[in-house]
Amino acid sequence: MSTIEVTPAEPVRFPEETLKKVQEIIGRYPEGRQKSAILPILHLAQNEWNWLSAPVMDYVASLLDIQPIEVYEVATFYTMFNLEPVGKYVLEVCRTGPCCLRGAEQVIEYIENKFGIEVGQTSPDGRITLKTVECLAACGGAPCLQVRLKREGGIHKYYENLTPEKIDELVDREWV
């Protein structure tokens, strides 16, 4: 599997502006409860490095003054966190019932064949990583997927009513 991101160079450290945000988030919780800030800080870390390597998770643990295993436990629980390098566009296709009834499995198969990858893999050119997720709360637009856009601060963009033709169009026009 090709990768486009490498383990961050040591030492791992957020930019000053992000560190201020980290302190602001930690400050929302009572003294001694700083671990409660773990999810938003992991999101900041993923936005910064695109995936959560062991050094990055250790760094998050140090910021929260908790054991690294406590960060690993959370990061490995949620599919939204990338535990290995990912492509420029991470396509997260919903595979829950309503989307499946409307063709999600065909969409997944189409993307797999188009890029020569399976779910969990990244295209050889480092452009596309394919993941599957549970309900994205956009069932009215089934089948759908979301893409996390690092260049736009890690926001998620939704694409609904997917068809092979729409996937082709997005690949040519947006996921370049």
Ligand code: FES
């Ligand atoms: S089932 Fe796919 S968005 Fe809800």
